[in-house]
Amino acid sequence: MIDIRGLTKEELGEALAIYGQKPYRAGQVFTWLHKRYVSSFDDMTDISKDLRNRLKEDYYIYRLREADVQTSHKDGTKKFLFELQDGNLIESVFMKYRSWNTVCISSQVGCDMGCRFCASTVGGCVRGMTAGEMLDEVYTIEEKTKERVSGVVVMGSGEPLLVYDELIRFIKIITDESGKNISARNITVSTCGLVPQIKRLAEERLQINLAISLHAPDDEKRKKIMPVAKKYPLDELIDACRYYFEKTGRRVTFEYSLISGINDGKEDAAKLSRLIKGLNCHVNLIPVNPVRENGFKPPDRRFAQAFKNALENFGINVTIRRELGGDIDGACGQLRRKHV
Ligand code: SF4
Known part of the structure; x- marks a missing residue:
């Protein structure tokens, strides 16, 4: 079947x-x-x-079962705990912006990539998700909230480029005009930096957004917080991003979690600027979200602002991301396979 x-x-x-x-x-x-x-x-x-x-x-016809839902009192963000057909649990997040709604979906049950700031990797990876399961995260949330969803970010648990074929199938189906018909430009796929798969994705010439979890300005620091950096050094990763832009014409976004005392200094900002200079890109600064297991802390607001100013002085497009769902552990790097 x-x-x-x-x-x-x-x-x-x-x-x-x-x-x-x-x-x-x-x-x-x-x-x-x-x-x-x-x-x-x-x-x-x-x-x-x-x-x-x-x-x-x-x-x-496969349907997810809602096991739990938590609603943020601050911003109305909803974090759903879904049970898959085989009993595994995943989390997805519904985020309300001023004029549109976005869902952050998981692509794997857990994750093996080991990024130190991320709760999704704590128990490792159980399995990849199918396109049908990913689609149902969006559909079920739309049904439960009775709100129209017009954007999807594949940024929940898992490394989506490790379930490449299912991800492409998911994108083809959700953008089909006979179905949900979400614009490809409203879909963002986030990767920790798998170079061969980024190049392969570029060849598809989809009009989706590519987000790279960068989080460090040099290989030495990156290896300490993201094991993937041992396999794919930054020069290869940045080349792959350049290739992505050449093939798709889509600007790449770099996600950079600011971790106090680790990657938030002036020298880090200067190195980061030199690394991505000349690339058509945008930097999203995210004061790191607390995760019990790692002890990382976000910098003081003034430091975050100073980091942003330093990048702007180098001519880099940059914003400090407004985080939703922090009070329900529904923000970046906080998703798990259960509510805790
Ligand atoms: S940030 Fe993404 S790739 Fe890294 S451990 Fe978390 S879910 Fe996996």
Whole structure:
């Protein structure tokens, strides 16, 4: 049995052709699945009973179960704990901005990448998620909140480029105009810096945003907080970002968690500026969010502002990110496989 929600419209067309169905049927079924979010083939009222029964024999419709939800009293951010079909738990976050809503989704159950500032990696990685599971994070949140979601950031638990094929499938399906139809420009994929996969993603020429978890201005410091730096040094990573821009025309975002006394000094700002100078990019500064296991602390507000000013003086585009959901451990680097 296959989760039918993980099929692109083209694949659905091929699958239905085996049953002797005309191509337009794929659009109809796709819309039931990805626009109306049906949970049962029987809800597809304009599809013949015969076809619905055939579909039931070969496919299932996968739905997440909401195990818990926490709402931020500060900003209305909601953190959902979802149970997957095999009992594993993941977290996803609904964030409300002034004029749009965004969902931050997980792509793996846990994570193996070992970034020291991140709670998602504490228990390692159990498994990668499927496109159907990732889609249902968005769909279920839209249903539960009764709010329209117009942006997705793949920035929750997991390294999305390690589930590359499922990620591409997820993007193709969620941007399809017969379904949820989210603009590719409103989708951000965040990676800790897997160079070969970044180049491969560039070749897809999707109009999505690429965010790089950078967090340090040189290899020496980066290796101390991000084990991936031992495999892919910064010069290779920055070259891959340049390649991404050349192929897609999309500006790259660098995520930089400011950790007091570790990477927030004047010299760090100067090194960072030299590293990314000339690259069409944007830097998001994130005062690090507390995670019990690592003891990292965010810098004082004045230091964060001074770091930002220093980058601006070098001509770098930079913002200090407004963090949502900090009071429910729903901010960057705080997601886990359970609520604690
Ligand atoms: S920051 Fe991302 S890649 Fe690093 S451990 Fe956390 S989830 Fe994994």
